[in-house]
Amino acid sequence: MDLHSFQCWRVALLLLLMPCGYRCMSVHILDEDPVHVIPGTSLVLQAQINHGPLEEVSMVTWEREPETGSPPRKVTVATCPGKNIKCVDKLPNAHVSAEQQGTTLKLEGYTPEDNGVYAITVTDQNGVKTTAQCIVREYEPVHHVSVSVNVSHSILVCGEAWGTDPQFSWLYERDAISKSVGSVSKDGKTLYVSSAPICGHFTCMVTNKLGHSVATYTAAPCETEGKGRATTAAVVCLVILVACGGVLAFLLWRRKRRYNSRGERLHEHLDDSI
Incomplete structure (x- = not known):
């Protein structure tokens, strides 16, 4: 084996042993999971595709399946085949655009039927597939507080x-x-x-x-500070009025008693004179 052939084999071996960042592809959905969409508005999902210099995207596929239920019924939303990543939309309200470094799915006029698990699958030139998923649900109003x-x-x-x-x-x-x-x-x-x-x-x-x-x-009504003071003042006034009334009644009773006693003594004096 000559020196040139040895170097070629060495380069090939190094390429095989290179870290995954140089020869492995990955995909990540940028939107927070789960995504909630108001009915009638648009669902927009963005995905980032990462690959090394030796990798090439040959196919991008968007699919949807129900979040619950068995067996899952997958629906193909769009496919993007070929090196130019030209997308073919499979649903009437779907539009997908894709590049080597990313892809965007847009669904117009969102309805509850569009709920589910959305998956993007990226295939490289060797047929190796990488998938990322995101749950999409209807945005619900508040209920039963x-x-x-x-x-x-x-x-x-x-x-x-x-x-x-x-x-x-x-x-x-x-x-x-x-x-x-x-x-x-x-x-x-x-x-x-x-x-x-x-x-x-x-x-x-x-x-x-x-x-x-x-x-x-x-809860029960609150007694404010002002009401408490007013109640206290009213009680004090009532006590004073009762006390004054009692004193007045006592003075009248005492006066009447003196008057009656004086009348009795005058009557007795007149009787003695006769």
Whole structure:
């Protein structure tokens, strides 16, 4: 074996032993999993294709199957064959574009029937396939908001059924929660009331992109400081009035008694004179 042939075999061996970054292909969906889509809007999924200098994309395939159910029923959304990565859309509302370094799937007029697991499969020139998946679901409005109470610990907890990305906030007597009323947990679901017992009206509001829903917990009415002072003043006034009335009644009774005693003595004196 001459020197040139030996070097060729050496280069081939080095290529086979090269790290995967030089001769392996990978694909990654950039969108956060799961993806929630509002019905009537567009679903857009982006994928990044990574490959080494020795690799070449020969086929890109987008597919969809139900998230649950057996056996899975796959639907081909689009295929992009050939070195030029020209895509053929298989669904009427789908449009796929692809390049050597990435691909984008766009579905117009999203409906609940478009829910499912979307998979992108990239095939290299040697027929090796690499796949990435992403779950896509319908964006749901908030449902069935409720408030539960732990009276012994002065805690109110807000719950919501199955809405997408619910955001929680609290109102006390139609105003935002102040430090004097209590504190709210980081997720917004729990309200720690600073006063005991709990009194007044507490409202939990849950919102997302499609609207809001509320639930209210009504406790016993609160006695404010002003009302407490007014009640105390009223009681004091009542006591004073009762005391004054008692004194006045005693003075009148005593005067009447003296008058009666004087009349009796005058009558006795007249009788003695006769």
